[in-house]
Amino acid sequence: MKVAIAGSGAIGSRFGYMLHKAGNDVILIDKWPEHVNTIRSNGFTVDEDNKQHVVNIPIYYPNEVNDVVDVVFMFTKSMGLGDMLEDIKPILGPKTSVVSLLNGIGHEDVLKHYIPMENIFLGVTILTSHLEGPGHVAFSGAGTTEIQNFVHGESEAQMARNIVKMLDDAGLNTSYSEDVKFSIWRKACVNGAMNATCALLDCNLAEFAATNQSEPIIRSIVKEFVNIASQKGTQLDEGEMVQYILESARNIGSHYPSMHQDLVQNHRLTEVDFLNGAIARMASEDFNTTAPYNELTTRLIHAKEQVLATR
Amino acid sequence: MKVAIAGSGAIGSRFGYMLHKAGNDVILIDKWPEHVNTIRSNGFTVDEDNKQHVVNIPIYYPNEVNDVVDVVFMFTKSMGLGDMLEDIKPILGPKTSVVSLLNGIGHEDVLKHYIPMENIFLGVTILTSHLEGPGHVAFSGAGTTEIQNFVHGESEAQMARNIVKMLDDAGLNTSYSEDVKFSIWRKACVNGAMNATCALLDCNLAEFAATNQSEPIIRSIVKEFVNIASQKGTQLDEGEMVQYILESARNIGSHYPSMHQDLVQNHRLTEVDFLNGAIARMASEDFNTTAPYNELTTRLIHAKEQVLATR
Numbered sequence: 240m241k242v243a244i245a246g247s248g249a250i251g252s253r254f255g256y257m258l259h260k261a262g263n264d265v266i267l268i269d270k271w272p273e274h275v276n277t278i279r280s281n282g283f284t285v286d287e288d289n290k291q292h293v294v295n296i297p298i299y300y301p302n303e304v305n306d307v308v309d310v311v312f313m314f315t316k317s318m319g320l321g322d323m324l325e326d327i328k329p330i331l332g333p334k335t336s337v338v339s340l341l342n343g344i345g346h347e348d349v350l351k352h353y354i355p356m357e358n359i360f361l362g363v364t365i366l367t368s369h370l371e372g373p374g375h376v377a378f379s380g381a382g383t384t385e386i387q388n389f390v391h392g393e394s395e396a397q398m399a400r401n402i403v404k405m406l407d408d409a410g411l412n413t414s415y416s417e418d419v420k421f422s423i424w425r426k427a428c429v430n431g432a433m434n435a436t437c438a439l440l441d442c443n444l445a446e447f448a449a450t451n452q453s454e455p456i457i458r459s460i461v462k463e464f465v466n467i468a469s470q471k472g473t474q475l476d477e478g479e480m481v482q483y484i485l486e487s488a489r490n491i492g493s494h495y496p497s498m499h500q501d502l503v504q505n506h507r508l509t510e511v512d513f514l515n516g517a518i519a520r521m522a523s524e525d526f527n528t529t530a531p532y533n534e535l536t537t538r539l540i541h542a543k544e545q546v547l548a549t550r
Numbered sequence: 551m552k553v554a555i556a557g558s559g560a561i562g563s564r565f566g567y568m569l570h571k572a573g574n575d576v577i578l579i580d581k582w583p584e585h586v587n588t589i590r591s592n593g594f595t596v597d598e599d600n601k602q603h604v605v606n607i608p609i610y611y612p613n614e615v616n617d618v619v620d621v622v623f624m625f626t627k628s629m630g631l632g633d634m635l636e637d638i639k640p641i642l643g644p645k646t647s648v649v650s651l652l653n654g655i656g657h658e659d660v661l662k663h664y665i666p667m668e669n670i671f672l673g674v675t676i677l678t679s680h681l682e683g684p685g686h687v688a689f690s691g692a693g694t695t696e697i698q699n700f701v702h703g704e705s706e707a708q709m710a711r712n713i714v715k716m717l718d719d720a721g722l723n724t725s726y727s728e729d730v731k732f733s734i735w736r737k738a739c740v741n742g743a744m745n746a747t748c749a750l751l752d753c754n755l756a757e758f759a760a761t762n763q764s765e766p767i768i769r770s771i772v773k774e775f776v777n778i779a780s781q782k783g784t785q786l787d788e789g790e791m792v793q794y795i796l797e798s799a800r801n802i803g804s805h806y807p808s809m810h811q812d813l814v815q816n817h818r819l820t821e822v823d824f825l826n827g828a829i830a831r832m833a834s835e836d837f838n839t840t841a842p843y844n845e846l847t848t849r850l851i852h853a854k855e856q857v858l859a860t861r
Contacts, residue, residue, distance in 0.1 A: 439750055439850060442857045449860075452853035459846065531842035535770065539750060539850075542763035546753045549760075 240405055241308040243268055243330055245323050247298065249368040250340075251314030252376040254411065256285050259296050261409035266308070267298040268327060275300060277374030286377035301326030308332075310402060313339045313350075317513040320346060324353040336398055338386060340364050343513030344427045345520075347389060357395050360402060362386035363422040366411070383412050387419035424473045425480070428464040431514040432457045432484050434498035435536045439543065441503050443495050448488035456532075457484050460515070463530040467521050502540065506547040511540040551716055552619040554579055554641055556634050558609065560679040561651075562625030563687040565722065567596050570607050572720035577619070578609040579638060581630075586611060588685030597688035612637030619643075621713060624650045624661075628824040631657060635664040647709055649697060651675045654824030655738045656831075658700060668706050671713060673697035674733040677722070694723050698730035735784045736791070739775040742825040743768045743795050745809035746847045750854065752814050754806050759799035767843075768795050771826070774841040778832050813851065817858040822851040 240263050244255040247267040259265040267283075269275055275298050282293040301323055308330050315323045320341065324331075331337070331354065338360040339346050350359050364384040369377050386403055388395035399415060406413035416422060436456060437447050447453050458481050465475045501507045512520075519534035551574050555566040558578040570576040578594075580586055586609050593604040612634055619641045626634045631652065635642075642648070642665065649671040650657050661670050675695040680688050697714050699706035710726060717724035727733060747767060748758050758764050769792050776786045812818045823831075830845035 436850070436853075440854050440857050446857050446860070447853065450853040450856040452849040452856070456846065456849050456853065459842070531770070532846050535767065535843050535846050538763040538767050539747070542747075542758065542761040542767065543751050545761040545763070546751050546757050549757070 240310055243308045243311045245311050245313050245327055246315035248314060249370040249376060250366060251312065253366060253368040253378045254312055255296060256294065257409045257411050259294065263405065265296055267296055268301055268304060269298060270301060271373065273373035281374060284375040288379045305329045308335060310336045310338060313337060313341060317341055317343050317346065317510040318508060320349045336360055336402060338362060338402060342426060342430060343510055343517065344423060345513055345517040357390045357392065359389035360386055360399055361389055361419050361423060363419065363426055381412060383414065385414050385416035385419055385422055387416040420473050424468045424475060427514055428461055428475060428480055429484055429487065431464055431518065432460045433488060434496040435511055435515055435540050437496050438498040438502045438509065439539055443493045444488040445492040448485055454485060457481055459532040460536065463518050463533050467518050467530065470526055502543060502547065508544055509540055511537050551621055554619045554622045556622050556624050556638055557626035559625060560681040560687060561677065562623065564677060564679040564689045565623055566607060567605065568720045568722050570605065574716065576607055578607055579612055579615060580609060581612060582684065584684035592685060595686040599690045616640045619646060621647045621649060624648060624652060628652055628654050628657065628821040629819060631660045647671055647713060649673060649713060653737060653741060654821055654828065655734060656824055656828040668701045668703065670700035671697055671710055672700055672730050672734060674730065674737055692723060694725065696725050696727035696730055696733055698727040731784050735779045735786060738825055739772055739786060739791055740795055740798065742775055742829065743771045744799060745807040746822055746826055746851050748807050749809040749813045749820065750850055754804045755799040756803040759796055765796060768792055770843040771847065774829050774844050778829050778841065781837055813854060813858065819855055820851055822848050
């Protein structure tokens with residue numbers, strides 16, 4: 240299949256490389272000049288399970304691509320999703336499937352503006368990957384990915400299964416999900432309860448979990464996620480979520496969530512509007528209520544983005 | 551009058567020195583060994599309007615004091631109020647007036663455990679002062695202080711006026727307040743809307759005020775202050791408070807609130823339980839409701855206290 244990776248950062252590169260190696264016709268798309276130039280000049284350096292390969296995969300800037308592809312995988316930052324879709328319109332034919340594996344909720348509202356709903360596929364991956372520098376990705380370890388069609392229908396489900404098979408054949412341990420929205424909400428709830436808090440407190444998961452405030456803070460954020468998810472048709476269990484999040488934080492330990500990296504370490508904008516911010520927005524826009532814990536969390540993160548941007 | 555200053559930090563020292571200079575029989579009380587030892591060995595160094603004096607004022611540890619005094623001024627940290635009152639019981643006679651000029655709300659609930667209500671006097675001061683080091687205080691500039699009896703009654707009001715006169719005669723520009731609770735709530739609301747936020751965001755007042763999140767964050771915190779104050783019998787105006795706080799923040803500019811100094815700069819416990827924490831506590835304990843913005847703010851500050859304490 241002809242495949243485009245829209246956003247070729249750490250995780251997009253892992254998908255692109257694996258699909259390329261399995262014989263698919265893959266192109267990478269990215270906006271970072273050093274990354275694009277390095278790959279064009281020297282090839283793409285890939286450390287796969289500590290073995291280094293250099294491969295040639297075509298890479299383009301978003302506004303350079305022209306030929307319609309069969310499948311596009313979206314691996315941008317959440318805030319960049321709309322801009323990327325706008326730029327790559329030439330490769331989106333009437334039958335082009337677009338798969339979003341982005342973290343967070345509310346991406347379908349962006350995708351719907353650019354793509355017929357029957358071409359939208361949503362998924363969750365727990366694979367990890369790390370960009371060592373421009374043109375150089377490193378990854379190891381296993382992890383699952385699940386994907387489902389956004390519109391319920393036989394042909395949509397068949398297309399989802401084709402995409403699943405292509406990924407699975409490429410070694411990207413992927414399955415068809417009967418309820419991907421549950422997985423998306425669940426992951427968003429986990430991230431929403433921890434990421435912004437660790438960024439605000441400038442601490443790692445274990446440090447936060449060790450405070451006597453972590454349980455009530457997590458519970459108040461989770462409660463609002465559970466409420467809005469339920470109104471949107473997805474049932475999460477509050478008690479189970481709180482327990483799982485606390486245990487994960489203790490087990491994962493000294494890891495700094497990506498929002499900490501974006502905000503504290505790199506003074507960059509965060510994806511909070513697709514986690515806590517989505518809950519606050521849906522509460523007020525869709526259900527005429529409030530989600531004060533997620534709202535204040537979102538506002539504090541945005542305030543900190545602005546404070547740090549000026550330094 | 552025989553006067554004790556319970557807590558002889560920056561502002562307590564200013565009051566103690568001025569009352570001593572005006573001829574009152576003043577003793578200082580403090581727990582900081584370097585401070586006590588320096589004053590005992592070398593006298594108290596006071597920079598008053600840039601002129602330096604060295605004076606001898608007796609200073610004691612809290613557990614050393616014995617003789618009953620006429621008036622005690624409480625200038626501890628909020629968290630240390632109860633401990634100090636416990637320690638200085640020997641100087642609290644049946645007629646000893648106790649004046650609290652501490653920032654924040656809820657101190658009367660602590661005072662009531664140790665002192666007959668008719669001996670309690672509450673006040674607000676906007677004087678400032680700075681401890682240069684152990685045994686060395688510096689201050690300049692003017693500012694008002696207001697004081698009122700806690701229990702309404704003729705003899706209590708008379709005692710309050712006596713205390714006011716003593717302070718005013720000592721050059722501590724003080725007046726009798728007809729509604730000191732309003733002043734206390736108002737100051738607490740100003741501090742509650744700004745101090746914790748600047749500590750969490752690690753920024754000064756002007757930096758916070760410059761973000762597009764400051765107005766909604768301040769408004770949501772103020773709204774809960776106004777609600778609880780009203781239920782406690784004090785009317786604050788939400789619109790006026792928000793306007794005043796934003797303007798103050800812009801005008802005061804590059805100042806870091808004391809909670810930032812305590813938490814971020816010195817990794818010490820903060821007084822948040824007597825600001826935002828008091829609102830959350832009163833909401834749930836006294837009025838069976840919630841104050842989520844103040845509750846989350848309080849929890850984040852406590853979490854950060856714990857994270858920083860371990861570093």
